[in-house]
Amino acid sequence: MGIKQKTVPFTGTRQQHDDLLKVISKHKDDKGALMPIMQEAQEIYGYLPIEVQTIISNELEIPLEKIYGIATFYSQFSLSPKGKYIISVCLGTACYVKGAGDISNKLKELLGIDDGECTPDGKFSIESCRCIGACGLAPVITVNDDVYGKITVDDVEGILAKYE
Amino acid sequence: MYRSHVLVCGGTGCTSSGATKIIESLNKEINKAGLMDEVSVVQTGCHGLCALGPIIVVYPEATFYSMVKEEDIPEIVNEHLLKGRIVTRLVYDETITEEGISSINETDFYKKQHRIALRNCGVINPESIDEYIATNGYEALGRVLTEYTPDQVIQTILDSGLRGRGGGGFPTGLKWKLAKGNDADQKYVCCNADEGDPGAFMDRSVLEGDPHVVLEAMAIAGYAIGASMGYIYVRAEYPIAVERLNIAIKQAREYGLLGNNIFGTDFNFDIELRLGAGAFVCGEETALMTSIEGNRGEPRPRPPFPAQKGLFQKPTLLNNVETYANIPLIILNGVEWFRSMGTEKSKGTKVFALGGKINNTGLVEVPMGTTLREVIEEIGGGIPGGKKFKAAQTGGPSGGCIPAEHYDVPIDYDNLLSIGSMMGSGGLIVMDETNCMVDIAKFFLEFTVDESCGKCTPCRVGTKRLHEMLDEITKGNGTIEDIDKLEDLCYYIKENALCGLGQCAPNPVISTLRYFKDEYVAHVEDKKCPAGVCKALLSYNIDADACKGCTLCARICPTGAITGKVKEAHVIDQSKCIKCGACMEKCRFGAISIH
Numbered sequence: 203m204g205i206k207q208k209t210v211p212f213t214g215t216r217q218q219h220d221d222l223l224k225v226i227s228k229h230k231d232d233k234g235a236l237m238p239i240m241q242e243a244q245e246i247y248g249y250l251p252i253e254v255q256t257i258i259s260n261e262l263e264i265p266l267e268k269i270y271g272i273a274t275f276y277s278q279f280s281l282s283p284k285g286k287y288i289i290s291v292c293l294g295t296a297c298y299v300k301g302a303g304d305i306s307n308k309l310k311e312l313l314g315i316d317d318g319e320c321t322p323d324g325k326f327s328i329e330s331c332r333c334i335g336a337c338g339l340a341p342v343i344t345v346n347d348d349v350y351g352k353i354t355v356d357d358v359e360g361i362l363a364k365y366e
Numbered sequence: 367m368y369r370s371h372v373l374v375c376g377g378t379g380c381t382s383s384g385a386t387k388i389i390e391s392l393n394k395e396i397n398k399a400g401l402m403d404e405v406s407v408v409q410t411g412c413h414g415l416c417a418l419g420p421i422i423v424v425y426p427e428a429t430f431y432s433m434v435k436e437e438d439i440p441e442i443v444n445e446h447l448l449k450g451r452i453v454t455r456l457v458y459d460e461t462i463t464e465e466g467i468s469s470i471n472e473t474d475f476y477k478k479q480h481r482i483a484l485r486n487c488g489v490i491n492p493e494s495i496d497e498y499i500a501t502n503g504y505e506a507l508g509r510v511l512t513e514y515t516p517d518q519v520i521q522t523i524l525d526s527g528l529r530g531r532g533g534g535g536f537p538t539g540l541k542w543k544l545a546k547g548n549d550a551d552q553k554y555v556c557c558n559a560d561e562g563d564p565g566a567f568m569d570r571s572v573l574e575g576d577p578h579v580v581l582e583a584m585a586i587a588g589y590a591i592g593a594s595m596g597y598i599y600v601r602a603e604y605p606i607a608v609e610r611l612n613i614a615i616k617q618a619r620e621y622g623l624l625g626n627n628i629f630g631t632d633f634n635f636d637i638e639l640r641l642g643a644g645a646f647v648c649g650e651e652t653a654l655m656t657s658i659e660g661n662r663g664e665p666r667p668r669p670p671f672p673a674q675k676g677l678f679q680k681p682t683l684l685n686n687v688e689t690y691a692n693i694p695l696i697i698l699n700g701v702e703w704f705r706s707m708g709t710e711k712s713k714g715t716k717v718f719a720l721g722g723k724i725n726n727t728g729l730v731e732v733p734m735g736t737t738l739r740e741v742i743e744e745i746g747g748g749i750p751g752g753k754k755f756k757a758a759q760t761g762g763p764s765g766g767c768i769p770a771e772h773y774d775v776p777i778d779y780d781n782l783l784s785i786g787s788m789m790g791s792g793g794l795i796v797m798d799e800t801n802c803m804v805d806i807a808k809f810f811l812e813f814t815v816d817e818s819c820g821k822c823t824p825c826r827v828g829t830k831r832l833h834e835m836l837d838e839i840t841k842g843n844g845t846i847e848d849i850d851k852l853e854d855l856c857y858y859i860k861e862n863a864l865c866g867l868g869q870c871a872p873n874p875v876i877s878t879l880r881y882f883k884d885e886y887v888a889h890v891e892d893k894k895c896p897a898g899v900c901k902a903l904l905s906y907n908i909d910a911d912a913c914k915g916c917t918l919c920a921r922i923c924p925t926g927a928i929t930g931k932v933k934e935a936h937v938i939d940q941s942k943c944i945k946c947g948a949c950m951e952k953c954r955f956g957a958i959s960i961h
Contacts, residue, residue, distance in 0.1 A: 233659070233660075233678060234640070234658050234659045234660035234678075235660060236660035236661075237640070237641075237643065237657065237658075237660050238640070238641070240643075241602065241641055241643065268661075271662050272660075272661065272662055275645060275662040275663065275819070276642075276643030276644050276645050276663070277643070277644035277645065278602055278642075278643035278644040279643060293564075294564030294565050295564040295565035295721065295722070295759065295762065295793070295795045295809070295810075296564070296565040296721030296722055296727070296795060298564075298809055299721075299722045299723065299795060299797060299801055299806075300722070300723075331603070332562065332564055332603070332644070332646070332813075333562075333563070333564035333565055333566070333567070334378070334603055335378050335379075335561075335567035335570045335603070335604065336378055336379050336382045336416070337379075337416065337565055337567060337719060337721040337727060338379040338415075338416025338417040338418075338419065338721075338727040338728050339379060339382055339383065339416065339417070339419075340721065340722075340727070342382070349382035349383075351382055351383065
């Protein structure tokens with residue numbers, strides 16, 4: 203599912219490690235606990251590098267290959283870090299028929315990166331996402347928690363400038 | 367008692383347009399005007415007219431303010447709430463009549479609707495269990511637990527004729543009966559809230575606007591089939607829905623409506639949330655259960671069916687959000703009431719998410735049997751810019767398109783199947799003459815290729831090949847034989863894929879081939895895209911008479927494809943042109959056009 207492996211050094215802190223262990227012990231005995239643990243682990247670290255997967259694997263005594271299999275199956279999980287500002291371009295049907303493809307191209311052109319990549323300064327990353335359900339505002343992009351609806355190609359540069 | 371209630375839509379659409387700030391500002395202004403004991407601000411679920419957000423409805427008059435901005439709030443408070451003078455410039459155009467401002471319910475958008483699954487959306491505060499109870503909430507559960515045997519519940523649902531709203535249209539009562547028929551020490555009730563069809567947001571609105579109805583219905587189902595545990599599998603992409611479900615579950619537990627000895631009976635039932643992680647295939651029932659178990663969400667072969675061996679290998683009942691939303695009212699109002707709506711084989715109503723090229727983008731709920739024309743032209747307000755209706759896609763990537771010739775077909779499960787589409791979960795994307803149907807088919811296949819789980823070969827490899835062939839056709843490299851090959855492969859995948867996702871994946875190709883074969887032929891024979899979408903098949907040309915020879919286009923062209931002398935007409939070298947469109951965008955004389 204388009205996940206790119208990048209060699210960014212892992213910089214997990216002691217605090218994050220402790221938080222993760224707490225999450226694991228909280229869910230350990232639940233049925234089907236692995237997914238909720240991985241989801242909360244990603245919230246703690248921002249992504250799921252192999253180091254974090256290894257901790258989960260050791261603690262739950264589940265083979266790393268199974269955890270890796272899940273991490274690469276679901277598009278929510280990311281093996282590489284994301285930019286400070288994550289730009290999501292909705293490519294759901296409603297947005298697509300209203301020109302979301304052009305918006306996506308414009309973003310890639312302006313930032314010089316492709317879908318799923320992060321700018322070298324760590325500032326922006328672009329991801330295309332499935333319908334976020336704001337079809338009434340199509341086409342829609344989000345920058346972290348800010349939602350921009352009914353935008354045109356000409357609006358893209360101005361939106362980026364807000365985060366410069 | 368408040369003399370006036372100000373309802374602010376807090377659905378995803380309106381929240382994205384800034385509803386949270388509107389609420390803050392309303393409360394501030396109301397306090398300033400000293401009206402806090404007279405006027406109450408309520409955050410509700412989705413009203414359906416998402417394109418007009420943020421939306422405010424003031425009761426008792428039901429005045430409908432649309433596209434409200436934060437700076438408009440002082441005026442609404444000081445004029446309308448304080449002095450009783452409606453702020454005409456902010457009300458929705460359609461409610462302005464000769465006799466004054468009419469109520470929201472008189473507009474074309476709402477007049478024709480029949481809201482059952484959405485009855486509480488936009489009406490109550492979804493974060494308050496008391497408001498749900500005040501609208502007869504949990505009464506159906508109470509009645510069922512104290513007056514009905516499990517078999518009577520199932521018979522009621524069977525008699526109602528309710529069919530699954532998530533896509534297939536399987537009779538709900540039958541599903542319940544099968545799940546009850548299998549004895550086990552533990553059974554499960556699941557709710558499919560993994561609404562993955564792009565362009566569909568019916569379930570999200572129910573979860574955001576009326577979360578308790580799902581909990582109540584699941585408990586009723588648990589009683590009917592003999593389950594004590596339920597799981598709601600909801601998309602992580604719906605944060606507002608997740609939050610409100612969590613609040614609702616907590617409140618229901620506090621009120622003793624979930625947990626042990628519900629309503630003083632010996633019935634125990636509890637519900638847990640599980641978040642999806644962005645895989646479309648998890649909307650398929652066996653994949654959804656595999657995912658809840660904590661695995662890659664891959665489907666498994668049926669039989670055994672979920673009613674026999676489902677979640678954690680136990681008998682499991684799985685219904686979709688909208689299906690559940692119908693259950694309490696069927697119990698309260700009776701089978702005859704429900705059967706009075708709809709067509710012979712499809713009873714009740716259906717919620718549709720209108721999107722694409724339509725004026726009133728949003729959610730509508732209409733009786734089964736309403737025609738596409740009524741939904742699009744009357745409720746949806748038609749197509750913007752006076753463009754012509756070309757087709758509507760129902761059922762998302764698993765469905766098909768409905769062309770103009772079937773504009774007057776009554777929408778129900780069986781009619782849609784017979785014209786090559788399907789009800790699906792209720793996404794309805796409208797396309798006009800500027801949408802290329804080959805491009806649309808390619809778009810859906812791109813989606814399926816991305817979302818195929820890879821377990822079975824027909825889907826994993828087949829959809830990839832379909833997408834490649836479509837891609838070649840849109841680039842002008844297809845031949846007429848390719849169209850036949852495309853069709854053969856479609857039927858091969860349909861017959862051999864493991865799960866519903868794979869079996870339905872070719873539907874967008876099959877249905878566009880059925881109704882728009884001429885467009886495919888134009889792409890391969892004439893190398894033309896009639897709708898003017900497929901870039902590779904377009905050519906940019908300069909009108910020699912209109913060109914003033916300003917040289918701007920030649921300077922802007924990234925590949926140097928444009929040549930010409932100053933003050934003379936320029937020409938585009940088609941072999942060098944990459945069709946970026948930069949020249950046309952910059953030309954000040956409108957001399958450049960595409961064909």
